[in-house]
Amino acid sequence: MQFNISFDVAGSPDLGSLMSCEQQAILDTANAAATIWSWYLTPTNVTVDLTITVDNSLFSGTTLAEGGPANFIRTGADFAGKHVYESNTAVELRTGVDRNGSSADLDIGLTVNSIRNMMAFETDDYATVRAAAMTRFRSFSMRLGMILVSCT
Numbered sequence: 351m352q353f354n355i356s357f358d359v360a361g362s363p364d365l366g367s368l369m370s371c372e373q374q375a376i377l378d379t380a381n382a383a384a385t386i387w388s389w390y391l392t393p394t395n396v397t398v399d400l401t402i403t404v405d406n407s408l409f410s411g412t413t414l415a416e417g418g419p420a421n422f423i424r425t426g427a428d429f430a431g432k433h434v435y436e437s438n439t440a441v442e443l444r445t446g447v448d449r450n451g452s453s454a455d456l457d458i459g460l461t462v463n464s465i466r467n468m469m470a471f472e473t474d475d476y477a478t479v480r481a482a483a484m485t486r487f488r489s490f491s492m493r494l495g496m497i498l499v500s501c502t
């Protein structure tokens with residue numbers, strides 16, 4: 351499987367606040383993370399479309415990022431009287447069927463503050479940051495826990 355990663359330009363009111371090199375660094379890092387994720391996911395020939403939104407109204411405080419599958423789909427099963435759902439990404443990886451068509455399968459939300467002030471920069475202790483990031487990428491699999499941004 352492979353990822354197709356892009357910014358949700360129309361849905362990112364604050365993307366323009368980032369320098370082009372910051373935008374590129376985020377895409378580069380997300381693509382590097384996706385490459386690692388793909389090692390652990392199905393070899394099925396499917397493409398998971400991941401969009402990144404930059405919107406300062408998404409969150410504040412110590413949150414680094416938000417993210418997850420675009421939607422959840424009823425499996426048809428029930429458990430304890432409740433409907434059971436699974437993520438569209440799980441369905442696509444398992445069956446090859448993209449239930450939401452050309453819409454993004456996975457979303458990541460960032461703010462300018464989280465990118466600039468809360469994430470690790472290459473000028474930090476990069477080896478430590480990188481090792482921690484790799485561990486997190488494996489642990490969270492389909493979630494983005496950290497983005498390494500370098501912009502010179």
Ligand SMILES: [Ca+2]
Binds near residue numbers: 397398448455
């Ligand atoms: Ca897809």
Ligand SMILES: [Ca+2]
Binds near residue numbers: 449450451453
């Ligand atoms: Ca889709």
